[in-house]
Amino acid sequence: MSKKKTVGFIVVALWGLSLVSMTSLAKSQLTSSEAEDQKYEEAKQAAMGICPPHNLLDEKGNIVDPTKNLNEEVPYSPKMTCGKCHDYDKITKSYHFQQGKGEKMTEEFQATYPWCTSPGQYGGRW
Amino acid sequence: MCAVCHPGGGCAEFDRNGNRYDQFAADPKNGISPGGTNGLDGDYFKAKWAESGVLEADCLICHLKDYNNEERKQQIKALNFRWAATAGAGFGKVEGSVSKGEQPKLTYDASIFQEDGKVLLPVVKEVSNENCFFCHRETDWKKRGSSYSPRTDVHIRAGLRCVDCHVTGRKAGDSRTAGREEHQIGKGDDPGTLVRDDLDNTMRPCEDCHSKGILNAPVIRHRGLPPAHLEKIACQTCHIPWRQVKAALVQDASVYNTSPRIEPPPKRIWSFYDPEMKPWNYYGDALGYPEGLQPLFQFRPVLGWYKERLYPLNRVYTLWIGIKAEGERGINYPYMKDVFTMWNKHLGAPADVFPLLKQIKDDNLDGFLEINRTEEITAILASVASMLTAKGTSLKGKEVVFVDGDRYTADGANWKSIAKKRYEYSPYGSVFKLSHDITPARNALGAKGCSDCHSLESDFFFKDTMVRPFDGQGKPVMQKSASFMGYSPTALSLMDFENKVLRRSVFWLILAVCILLLFHYVAFGPKRLVLQDSMAAQYGTGERIIHYLSLIVFAMLAATGLITYSALPLSSSTIGQLHTIHHYSGYLFIVSFLLIISVWSRDMTFERLDWKWFRDLGGYFAYRDDIRLSRFNAGQKSLFWILLVISIVLAATGVILIWANDKNLRLIAHGTHSIAALLAIIFVMGHMYLGALANPGASKKIFEGRSTSSREEGHREG
Numbered sequence: 001m002s003k004k005k006t007v008g009f010i011v012v013a014l015w016g017l018s019l020v021s022m023t024s025l026a027k028s029q030l031t032s033s034e035a036e037d038q039k040y041e042e043a044k045q046a047a048m049g050i051c052p053p054h055n056l057l058d059e060k061g062n063i064v065d066p067t068k069n070l071n072e073e074v075p076y077s078p079k080m081t082c083g084k085c086h087d088y089d090k091i092t093k094s095y096h097f098q099q100g101k102g103e104k105m106t107e108e109f110q111a112t113y114p115w116c117t118s119p120g121q122y123g124g125r126w
Numbered sequence: 127m128c129a130v131c132h133p134g135g136g137c138a139e140f141d142r143n144g145n146r147y148d149q150f151a152a153d154p155k156n157g158i159s160p161g162g163t164n165g166l167d168g169d170y171f172k173a174k175w176a177e178s179g180v181l182e183a184d185c186l187i188c189h190l191k192d193y194n195n196e197e198r199k200q201q202i203k204a205l206n207f208r209w210a211a212t213a214g215a216g217f218g219k220v221e222g223s224v225s226k227g228e229q230p231k232l233t234y235d236a237s238i239f240q241e242d243g244k245v246l247l248p249v250v251k252e253v254s255n256e257n258c259f260f261c262h263r264e265t266d267w268k269k270r271g272s273s274y275s276p277r278t279d280v281h282i283r284a285g286l287r288c289v290d291c292h293v294t295g296r297k298a299g300d301s302r303t304a305g306r307e308e309h310q311i312g313k314g315d316d317p318g319t320l321v322r323d324d325l326d327n328t329m330r331p332c333e334d335c336h337s338k339g340i341l342n343a344p345v346i347r348h349r350g351l352p353p354a355h356l357e358k359i360a361c362q363t364c365h366i367p368w369r370q371v372k373a374a375l376v377q378d379a380s381v382y383n384t385s386p387r388i389e390p391p392p393k394r395i396w397s398f399y400d401p402e403m404k405p406w407n408y409y410g411d412a413l414g415y416p417e418g419l420q421p422l423f424q425f426r427p428v429l430g431w432y433k434e435r436l437y438p439l440n441r442v443y444t445l446w447i448g449i450k451a452e453g454e455r456g457i458n459y460p461y462m463k464d465v466f467t468m469w470n471k472h473l474g475a476p477a478d479v480f481p482l483l484k485q486i487k488d489d490n491l492d493g494f495l496e497i498n499r500t501e502e503i504t505a506i507l508a509s510v511a512s513m514l515t516a517k518g519t520s521l522k523g524k525e526v527v528f529v530d531g532d533r534y535t536a537d538g539a540n541w542k543s544i545a546k547k548r549y550e551y552s553p554y555g556s557v558f559k560l561s562h563d564i565t566p567a568r569n570a571l572g573a574k575g576c577s578d579c580h581s582l583e584s585d586f587f588f589k590d591t592m593v594r595p596f597d598g599q600g601k602p603v604m605q606k607s608a609s610f611m612g613y614s615p616t617a618l619s620l621m622d623f624e625n626k627v628l629r630r631s632v633f634w635l636i637l638a639v640c641i642l643l644l645f646h647y648v649a650f651g652p653k654r655l656v657l658q659d660s661m662a663a664q665y666g667t668g669e670r671i672i673h674y675l676s677l678i679v680f681a682m683l684a685a686t687g688l689i690t691y692s693a694l695p696l697s698s699s700t701i702g703q704l705h706t707i708h709h710y711s712g713y714l715f716i717v718s719f720l721l722i723i724s725v726w727s728r729d730m731t732f733e734r735l736d737w738k739w740f741r742d743l744g745g746y747f748a749y750r751d752d753i754r755l756s757r758f759n760a761g762q763k764s765l766f767w768i769l770l771v772i773s774i775v776l777a778a779t780g781v782i783l784i785w786a787n788d789k790n791l792r793l794i795a796h797g798t799h800s801i802a803a804l805l806a807i808i809f810v811m812g813h814m815y816l817g818a819l820a821n822p823g824a825s826k827k828i829f830e831g832r833s834t835s836s837r838e839e840g841h842r843e844g
Contacts, residue, residue: 075212087307095311119323
């Protein structure tokens, strides 16, 4: 390989490397910015202390506003309304909502209550 | 009915496969028929999900003050699941019922909306007690005897909120429940409930507030309480000496309850008995009394061991009809509604429908039927088998059994036992560890002294505790709580003697010995010995060091032992520190006494000369001093052997008290240790008196190694 070609190859390689690096750095900058936004959003929510004025939303996410006759006969959806700002999925994974659903039973429990599918109190102990 | 308490979300929103019920039911390709059996799929059996909607997690049940849970309940009963949250929050009025095939009509209350159509709700981050009580008040009454009212609970009276202890989210101290938007509520550890056991004990423990004074909690001192109590006994055990409202002790699901106001009717298949084994119409009470104003009913909770600590418990005894399949470990049961229907039909025509049930009588005449005799058991078993057969239920390879606590029978005569944990009546009956309705410290067990528990009259050890609800006459079989806790009568008798006799008299006895010695000194002593220049070495340096060591260590043991044995108002931690000193001194005493044995045991053999010493009582009741003996006199020899025996007892019982966990062994060791220690103190007091006062010269020789020349062949202090 001639000297000229070698230099050309190195230049192209460096250019490619720079391209990949810059893309990666720009992407990480973007992620960091999103994280910052999320952090700031959480800080704002914490500073508010309580929920600010908000719309009630129905199960389809439509605004319920009887003052403007918008979906005035449709019940509001806690999932859509509260879930707009709060992590509904995370919150509802807690045991007050799950009541044992999906939990693994111990071998002893399973043997004692062969009809049960979880340690929740559905037809379990008296 | 589950949804009356369930806040929505989870299994009130999604089926076992993760499908949202209403969307899955509404999709024609899934072939779900509203109100149909739907292939006996429990998620869709007779449900009308497409019409009723689901119960999404209703955040406002907890977070909205003045949430109307009664309204929510009504909507749920009407199968208006989709509308329940709107009605409960008071956003509007719902008319119509899905259960009646109607389309609910909602009218919003426009006054809650701002001009811009938004709402500003008085939501709270930290939930108020009343919102918790929507679900926890009634359910925690029936089998826990919890009331959560200012009249029964010192914490509620002090204004605490449930979430002050049941912490979650950003305020939680436990990493398992801490975090932004975390909703795993800090929980205790109930033996009978098994949901999320991995989160057990994530709530704020009592010590957290009561050692640091958080929320102005009184800082605990536990004056006079040996720290072992705090290790072995849960706070609740002493601080819930009484329950204030009833809790079901027995749930009998084998007979029919005719009491009024039991709704819905299938609940008549349950008969409850209160802690005194009297019938209790729980459902009637629950309907009849406003929340938080349950009738007062004082009873001592049963105390039992759970995870090596003693807790106040409510164990539920269960009687029921089971179906035992050959080769299977568990015992299944028929549908309660079928057993109810069987009884209901029988009572309509006793002579014609399931006539065998007529044999079941109220033997104890308490107003409730009970199945306790063999013929009654065979009657119910034959009737249930007949009912199941008539329904088309195959009993091939199965037998109908009567389950009575931890045993079952298929014929009323031969019983088989069911394995259980020691704190249970049976694995099928709930066990609740009581934690609420705490009494003020001044009313706790021990506030009036040790004998609150440590006496043969105390309920702590000797409360009658139900073993089986019905004997052949329908009377309960009882045992003392000590038996349930695993204490032996011997250990308890010794405990009683120690606390009633020894603990009260020990200081008087020591005082009496002091007076007697003083009397002796006035009457007979001291011996007038003249110390001469020709004193000769009597004890070597090594002997004297060993003696000093023994004396110092014994003094430490006696002082720390007597202080901790006294009624001085020392804090528990001070008592703990004194115990630590006592323990280490005890080890030193064992070493020092072994050294004494090694240097003096050969000189302690009794000789002929010693009988004369005994005959003259060592000359201590005379003014003469002419008894001639060998290196040690008979009194010293006797003291040596007596103290040797006592020391062996003290060492053995002391080591048991430091290391052993067996409660009976510990009680016996404690009583024996105390008696032996008292004897040792009395003997050593006599020894010191004779050495230091009755024979002033004798003490000099043990401290300086010399004795008077006139007696170097013989007489020493006693």
